[in-house]
Amino acid sequence: MESIFFYRDPDAAGTGSGPLQGLNMAIQPNVLVKGWPTDAGSNALANFTALDDAAVIGRLREAGALLCGSTRMSEFGFSLDGSRAGEALKENAADAEMVLDLMGESRLAAARAGVCGFKPSYGMVSSIGLVGLIPSMECWGLLCRDPGRIREILGTIAGPDPLDFSLSDEPAPDFSARAIEPGKTRIGIIPEAVSGLPGDCKNAFEAAVDEFKQAGFSVREFSLPDMGLFPLVHNIVGSVEASSCAGRYDSVRYGRRVPGAKNWNEMFLRSRGAAFGTLVKSYLFQGAYFQFERFEAYEDACRIRTRLIADMQKLSGQADFFIFPAAAAGNSDPGDFLGDIYEQFAATLFANVTGQPALYLPPASGTSASGFQLTGPRFSDARVLALGEHLVNLRQGGNG
């Protein structure tokens, strides 16, 4: 049984003070923590040690959180194969985990572990110190048992960072607790996101929707005919971006330099070939194909992405929140192929395409309901978490 942790901090003992005092946080080795090995799950960075703390690490420490170590992750966080995300929580080795989310990993890891998983809006949290693969799709996600705790953590790490231009210029939103009034809150469902589910999953999702109706929320359907284009857009734009950006992970500087090459070019290409795993290599090859052979398809995918973002924004005017299923095909074990990965994440990757916040809530106990995702407009993170908190409190007999 391989350890959940990739690295444990020998100096983790100590007492911090601040709003997160006592919080034991596990991260993944794609977050820079000074002095920690930071391989992002890849041989290409096998010898890389962080020189500085990521911006979020500084803020977490400042808020009193303790960093207990980094859990094992898949290569650059791409797919959950080999990832131990969520297990530190499950085994009570941590109170919260920070997990890279580029297709929905934080939400599906949460589903696997039976905890809450949250992907913040793109541009809500500084990405300085993030070692990733798809810059415009990825950000850090948070796993925790309780959405209220996620809200508190986000309150300390969100907000502008003058060194990160991908952040919003707006001041950090208010993450203090807030009330939800069911009678004034509109919940939307996109039927195209549900129609593809197998029968039992559809029933389980409908049972989850019932929880909202019983809680007094109005629930309506809003059609989005292009819902099925999200996986295609993520796949093409994501792979091209990954292929172009991954040049920095050459394995020559921090990984394994393949011996015996005749010249620099040969050594370089062989080292890259040896550094990446099959799945990431397939993804990079696909990206190179679209970039150099079918660039117009990449441009089309970018345009469709812009249109999908606009479509989602329009729907935000008709409902305050949307509920999405979390699993496309139940608990099937994903294969090693790109198609399998995209099938597994088909229900979650929309939020990475649009940059919206998305919160996974596990199912209410004692019901046949499935877990589900809550989402709202970009930068509505605080309200999405408040809704999740409201539901969880309701399940526990709260909100009186």
Next chain:
Amino acid sequence: MEFEAIIGLEIHVELNCATKLFCDCPNRPGDEPNANTCPTCLWFPGAVPPRLSRDALEKAALICLGLGGELQPVSAFDQKVYYYPDLPKGYQLSQAHLPLSRGGGIDITDKNGKPKRLRIHHIHMEEDVARLVHEMEGRLPISLVDFNRAGAPLVEIVTEPDFRSPHDAMEFLKALRTQVRYVGSSECSMENGTMRVDANISVRPRGTEQMNTKVEVKNMNSIRHVGDAIAFEVDRQGAAVNAGEAVVLHTRLWDPEKKATVMMRAKFEGPCVPDPKVPAIELTPEYIEALRQRLPEMPAARAERFVAQHGLTSEEAVFLTSDPEVAVYFEALIEQGAAARTAMHWLTTQLMPAARQRGQEPGQTPVTPARLAGLLRMLSKDEINAKAAREVLTHMFDSDESPEAIVSARGFAQVSDSDELDSLIDKVLEEQPDAVAKVRGGQKKALGFLVGQVMQASAGKANPKIVQKLLAKKLGTN
């Protein structure tokens, strides 16, 4: 078959910013190797992402305006992917899809003396790559990488294929260099590597309109070499086509010793992906107008003004305005009261050669416009003669004294006093009875000889015009 050359240029200009394009490292490529680096420009995983330098943007935009380009409301950076040791992240940040400006151009005089407009297609910003140094360690060849230059801010100027001759290219580059220096954004020196030129060259039968396969030529480190390389390559391609060989797309290097272009390993190039982390540049009309107000008077306009205002010829004005520092120095002389033609003459024939000899620009020498104007004033008042003035100028390079002080201390004052000259003349006349007899006998050449003798006797200080007058009077030949 007679061929016509079709030539376009790609010119990289290194901006004289204090810092690099995307980080705060000093932009000093010549420092101790790898002294000016940080996690951002070395592209460490997770490092602070690129942050565009405001200064670089301003200097680049001024070049665009100075060359008549239209600044784009939105421009953006792309990732130009290639793998080489000089590139730590596997791609170079450039602007392939949305350049900083489009259009613009430079007017030259072609080799037949006719005016010609050479158009610019676009101008974009780009980061430089590291420098590779190839050495031998015993028998082992090694390559060293110096990242001081990685991330240095560059502007690339891409022309239309409007050039038809080496002359066109050389004239364009001279004018471009002048205009970029005027704007103040770059040293723009090919010898120092702050301006680099690649030429895209193809040939076609004269009279046809087709565009044929081009060859890119690199590694030219002077404007003269650009001309030579183009001339060679045009001949080479013409000969190849006449021999029935196809011209294939590839890159060649100019070999200055062989005076020939040689084939270089081709590099792969393809579409660029927009960079998802570097924000797009958005320029407001107000920003562009504020920059336009900062544009200096450009060389063509200044040359016209010199003709109209100072009575110089067009050639003289163009020469003076081809270097902004020279033009500024010239106008400073005028402001100090110097006559235009005298100022131009002394600046171009005396001060500039002397400054160049000392490795300086005119404005960098101890001879300030005020001091030189003072010297020219003494000359115009006949207080010294031209010969003495040149000596005084030499001394002015070595001291801070005013020309008057130097003249007084070293006895350079021109003797114009008739009484003093009389005694000198009388002495010479006693010593040269033969010449005196010849003058009185009607031989005018002898008078010149006598003037020379008086000048010698006065150690060059006598006023030759007055000497001639006095001699003529004494000998009764006036």
